[in-house]
Amino acid sequence: MTVLCQVRQLSVTYRGQEVPALAGIDLDIHAGERLAIIGESGSGKSTFARALAGLLPAGASVAGSFHWAAGHPPHAGRDIGFVFQDPSASLNPVLTIGEQVAEGARRHLGLSRKAGQAWALAMLERVRVPEPAKVLRGFPHQLSGGQRQRVAIAAALVARPGLLIADEPTSALDMVVQAEIVALLGDLVRDAGMTLVFVTHDIALASGFADRVAIFRDGRLVETGATGAVLAAPEAAYTATLIASHRDLSTPPLIGEAGR
């Protein structure tokens, strides 16, 4: 298996904070895998996702290294697509959907205005937005949360990145829409042969489609391994607690078919 990125001894401390948000993370991202980053709120998941994409705020102090197989750091937006929890974070409220998806196509792929519009329409079809031609002419506020997230995914994928990072992309959505979006992401990464880093606090959700899991707690990597192996026989007591807390809540089966 090819390693897309080796993360070594990554530590991040935000300006004005005494406690690091991440401390000494060693983690490999494998090319073509679906990796779930799992942890409770505040465990450093988003910090890891942003650090990987080169999207940390100015003033965050970073130690450690990223060794990319490509030999150079990827370009966020072109080589890496990023989907946020709140699609409003990536969509501009005053531009039509068509303008903003096409703008990415023009900027990153060098398409003409007309070709950019056609590409945007094709992207909306790929993320299964109903009535894509109509959505293209509309604004983000005219869409439901789930449709907005589909559009944000289209915008993230517009330049055909090799790596998609999704940071809790479904936590703001209701259960049914959540399952649809997870299935959509699974299909998209499979069809395009993309690598997926999926951040979630929900171990049950992750276990349905991730090949590998990485469990974060208080800025540290607690354990990592193949999803089935970690769930069946967690090495860390903390992981066992996370799994048990879900069984207690009688959530859906931990190993499911979602997204496959």
Ligand code: ADP
């Ligand atoms: P998670 O995504 O797992 O909830 P985060 O990576 O967002 O965790 O946060 C990890 C820690 O870093 C938390 O203690 C959080 O309060 C802190 N943190 C996150 N973003 C910032 C920021 N921009 N400035 C200061 N502290 C931050």
Ligand code: MG
């Ligand atoms: Mg977060």
